[in-house]
Amino acid sequence: MELLIEKLVQYWAYPFVRYALVVGVLVALCASLLGVTLVLKRFSFIGDGLSHVAFGAMSVASVLNLINDMPLVMGITVLCAILLLGAGQNSKIKGDAAMAMLSVGALAIGYLMMNVFSTSTNLTGDVCTTLFGSTSILTLTQTEVWMCAALSVVVVLLYLFFYHKIFAVTFDESFASATGTRGRVYNLILAVVTAVVIVMAMNLVGSLLISALVIFPAMSAMRLFKSFRAVTICAAVLSVFCAAAGIITSILAGTPVGSTIVAVQIALFVLCSLAGWIGRR
């Protein structure tokens, strides 16, 4: 035990460890807030779909040899989010099919582009890194950390400011629209914010595991609590805890960051389900 603490203190001295922890916790917090709404609106899969789109966009950016790929990746992902969430209700192709097509399509095109045009010698490594997250969380620069922090503050403030409207639109969009809340506008805001958070989270867990950050905290919280407010708060707390615990474990044990966080979340979900089951008896 003492050895572990000593090791932790030793690691804490490195700025990259602190950065990783800060960014990881912030991204997890944002993802869990959005997750509650997305899960309840039956949009759980959107995290997955959009992250594949982001993967596709990232490979296009790397083929084009862009030094700063953020604007392109962000732009394409936001656009897809608006198409899926904003216009999804009335379109001819139903939501889930559209999502599946886009998701698989982007994944395939992304891999194809990397394969055909890549100049990298370690292609499999590159792909694996983008899919499963990587050491890139450990190589964050100070600017990236600040940007991530600023975005997180914006997301949390937006969420607090629109909390009651988010509830109204999530619970019953047609009632909300009929009585003067502009459901479409909030859907649009939700779409854009989701896309932003997902692109931020790519660094942390990679594009295959992002859904876990979105879905698990909300699902765990729903096992335990019965009011929307309690579920939201609990999801945020659980998510922050899982991210911190996952990152620390991965540093100490030398395991991959993304999958360690997800493993912690799975364990917590099982615990919450058990607790909820016992509570109901």
Add this chain to the structure above:
Amino acid sequence: MIQMNCQGLTLGYDSALVRDLSFTVSIGDYLCILGENGAGKSTLMKTILGLLTPLEGSVTLSGGVGANEIGYLPQQTQAQRDFPATVWEVALSGCQGRCGLRPFYTRAEKELARQSLRRMDMERFSRRCYRELSGGQQQRVLLARALCAARKMLLLDEPVAGLDPAASRELYQVIARLNQKDGMTILMISHDVEAALHYASHILYLGEQVFFGTRDAFVRSTPGRGILKPRGGSDHGIAD
């Protein structure tokens, strides 16, 4: 006094479902909208709520009812049945339309939500979870929410769908009480012809032949006789 005046409505998406529909609703009316599936009932409802614009014609609200001030009871969605929310949170969200951009509810709005729950006899369930209530209780909570948004008019979309006979009868009585005691104007989409003839003051029938008029006139009309014949007559089987 007239609260709603629909003139020359042509409704539909790409092609017209309903052509040249005109009717009026006055304060205290209890209008049932009947018709087969696909006859345009929900399209008419969305148009009244301002969610769809009519292809032709207009809906004019007056007499104390403004746009967004119709209390709406939608059909329940699957997602709502396991939604983690308390009765209080659901009822309070009915005040959302009054908020504009303001992020929090005022004391007056909270009081309104409390009153609405009390009117539906659901105040003691305030802290209970919505998904744990029975179907009839859930409908009462949603009615309380609608009352928060409504000043003078309620629009109910098949309110008894999925309820057992006892719960249906109870809900019909709650609605009748709102109509008679509180003077709330009721518009109800329904498949339940017998209940419609028992409670409604006016009938709007959508189908090949459109009918609008009082209940008694409907019973004598061609579409009315067409519906009633196979059932062999009047409104028996419903107890007050």
